[in-house]
Amino acid sequence: MNEDKNVEYKSKLTKKVKNEIVSFLNTDGGTIYLGVDDKTRKSLGVDEDTKHEWEETVNRWYTEAFYPTPFSLIDIEPNNEIFAIKVKAGRHKPYAIASEGFTSKGVYIRYGSSAVRATNEQIKRMLQQNNGNDEFDSEMSYIQDLTFDELQKRSALKEIEFNIKALHMLKMPDTYNNAAFLVSDQNTTVTKVAIYQGTNVMKFKDKREITGALTSQIDELLYYINLNNYMEVKIDGNPRRHETKNYPEAAIREAVVNAFAHRDYMLHSTIKIEIFDDRMEILSPGGIPDGLTLEEVKDGMTAVRNPQLVHILDKLKYIENYGTGIRRMYEAYSGTDKLPEFEVRPNSFKVVLPNVNWRKKQVDKSDKKNNVNEETVLFILEKNGKQTRKELQQALETTPYHVRKLLNELIEQGKVKKIGKSVNTRYEKR
Numbered sequence: 001m002n003e004d005k006n007v008e009y010k011s012k013l014t015k016k017v018k019n020e021i022v023s024f025l026n027t028d029g030g031t032i033y034l035g036v037d038d039k040t041r042k043s044l045g046v047d048e049d050t051k052h053e054w055e056e057t058v059n060r061w062y063t064e065a066f067y068p069t070p071f072s073l074i075d076i077e078p079n080n081e082i083f084a085i086k087v088k089a090g091r092h093k094p095y096a097i098a099s100e101g102f103t104s105k106g107v108y109i110r111y112g113s114s115a116v117r118a119t120n121e122q123i124k125r126m127l128q129q130n131n132g133n134d135e136f137d138s139e140m141s142y143i144q145d146l147t148f149d150e151l152q153k154r155s156a157l158k159e160i161e162f163n164i165k166a167l168h169m170l171k172m173p174d175t176y177n178n179a180a181f182l183v184s185d186q187n188t189t190v191t192k193v194a195i196y197q198g199t200n201v202m203k204f205k206d207k208r209e210i211t212g213a214l215t216s217q218i219d220e221l222l223y224y225i226n227l228n229n230y231m232e233v234k235i236d237g238n239p240r241r242h243e244t245k246n247y248p249e250a251a252i253r254e255a256v257v258n259a260f261a262h263r264d265y266m267l268h269s270t271i272k273i274e275i276f277d278d279r280m281e282i283l284s285p286g287g288i289p290d291g292l293t294l295e296e297v298k299d300g301m302t303a304v305r306n307p308q309l310v311h312i313l314d315k316l317k318y319i320e321n322y323g324t325g326i327r328r329m330y331e332a333y334s335g336t337d338k339l340p341e342f343e344v345r346p347n348s349f350k351v352v353l354p355n356v357n358w359r360k361k362q363v364d365k366s367d368k369k370n371n372v373n374e375e376t377v378l379f380i381l382e383k384n385g386k387q388t389r390k391e392l393q394q395a396l397e398t399t400p401y402h403v404r405k406l407l408n409e410l411i412e413q414g415k416v417k418k419i420g421k422s423v424n425t426r427y428e429k430r
Helices: 016-026 048-064 120-130 149-157 178-182 214-227 249-262 294-298 307-315 325-332 365-371 374-384 389-396 400-412
Strands: 007-010 030-034 074-077 083-087 108-111 114-117 170-172 191-196 204-210 231-235 241-245 271-275 279-285 341-345 348-354 416-419 426-429
Touching (some): 007 016, 016 030, 016 108, 149 214, 178 307, 214 271, 249 271, 249 307, 249 325, 294 325, 374 416, 374 426, 400 416
Antiparallel strands (some): 030 083, 074 083, 108 114, 271 279, 279 348, 416 426
16 A cells, blocks of 8 residues: 555654654544655565554554544554554644644644645644644544443432433533543543652652543542542640641542543643642643633633533532532632632643641751752652743742752753753653
């Protein structure tokens, strides 16, 4: 078979294959065959170890290399004689190489048998067409062979009738939407949670990844957080016992459920919960939709990114009094001397819940500096992606000179790459 608009042959997996994948996503889909001689079209007899490496690399690309995330659009067939990557045409065009964004360096389309850079006009046209698309959770799921064992168990526990139609899980008769996919046993989204010793990320106490149906993830996450939500007991002069948990449970529940309900599932990031000695941070991909400001949301105005998913969570009693989440978090902290904080960016929403029992302790700054090493810098870059030198300094709580010295050493070792110039300079792990 010759190369054409829907078929591409490559002798091995290189970074340029990402361009081919993006071109198929932005056009009519296609298949990339690896381990094939480009001229004779004969198999080169790739060994199993190499195929396994290719599979791991493409799986990593799936979650990290493309924007928006091509949910259910890329299938890998590593066990055939010829390694194949099958790509479906995407609905949320344009798709791009995440590191390049919606530029001619990041967006490719199929032209004949080649992947070519899209022009600025073509990118603009795709963006305009995409603005009219339905919400992600309302669209048809590419995976239709879904089961709902976990969701049915939770419905039974809460004495709620499990009714697919009433839960708005269908795009059309007998066809599931993406909201159904998210609450199915086949859901592929992952939630990451980490507990640190101290007030920075230098030392782990525990970490885990939570998978499964989205409702199961919420339940498991709330259970895990509450296991680590310790009680402080104080006895006053009466004597009376005052028992206070580090974090109000109502605030935790609101922050966690809202993170799942309102995240942008098109972004290739994950919900991350990080618990420090002095605070808990809940980071959800996606800013505030529909142009609303944080102050407007605090006042009770609502912007629904995932209406079908919100409907499911509402019916299953995960959501109470929709549109009051931030105010309920504030109310949960009434009677304390602390309040939640909210950080809004174009592609993320972070809730910072303070530990009501924590009081700042003196830290030996010289010890802190000595604990900052090259491995710590690499961990931060792997965890947070591209960083400015100032962002690294703040995360590591060390001096500008120490960060600059470590970065220069890592660049010389080929472990870190410097991107951009002047105020636009960023650093990323190679």
